[in-house]
Amino acid sequence: MKKFDHKKARRWVKAAQILFGLLIVLFVIAVMLYGSNSSLAGGPGGGSSSFTGFIEALRGKVSALIGTLAVVMTISGGVVYATSQGNPNQMSLGRDLIISAISGLALYAFASFLLGDIGTGGSGGLIKQYFSF
Numbered sequence: 001m002k003k004f005d006h007k008k009a010r011r012w013v014k015a016a017q018i019l020f021g022l023l024i025v026l027f028v029i030a031v032m033l034y035g036s037n038s039s040l041a042g043g044p045g046g047g048s049s050s051f052t053g054f055i056e057a058l059r060g061k062v063s064a065l066i067g068t069l070a071v072v073m074t075i076s077g078g079v080v081y082a083t084s085q086g087n088p089n090q091m092s093l094g095r096d097l098i099i100s101a102i103s104g105l106a107l108y109a110f111a112s113f114l115l116g117d118i119g120t121g122g123s124g125g126l127i128k129q130y131f132s133f
Contacts, residue, residue, distance in 0.1 A: 006089050009080070013096055016073055020066070020104035027062050028111055030055060066108050073101035 074097070081094025 004090060006093060009093050013093065013100060016069065016097075017100050017104070020069065020100070020108075023062060023066055024104070024108050024111060027059065027108075028115065030058065063108075063112075066105065070101045070105040073097055073104075077101065 077094045077097025077100075079094075080090055080097060084090035084094060
């Protein structure tokens with residue numbers, strides 16, 4: 001049976017953490033740019049709604065991607081943890097995968113809760129409700 005490569009697995013965990021972080025940062029930047037420019041949003045300043053549709057589609061795709069990655073990371077962490085056979089390094093790796101997936105998903109959910117649907121004509125998140133921009 002092939003020996004488990006812990007260094008390679010830790011690199012994959014680190015790459016997944018970086019990917020989660022980048023997706024969340026890109027989403028927050030897109031929403032903030034979109035919400036701050038009412039002429040692009042088809043608001044009172046005019047403009048087309050094609051940009052609105054693009055942002056909403058992008059948000060849906062990013063949400064699906066983040067959810068899929070979180071599920072895959074959680075399952076793979078569970079498999080690594082379950083097959084660790086008492087090896088502390090593998091148990092730690094499995095636990096790290098599960099914690100990273102859940103914390104990344106929680107961070108994304110919290111960012112969506114704060115930002116809400118800024119600029120799409122909805123009520124927005126907590127930021128829009130308490131600060132006018």
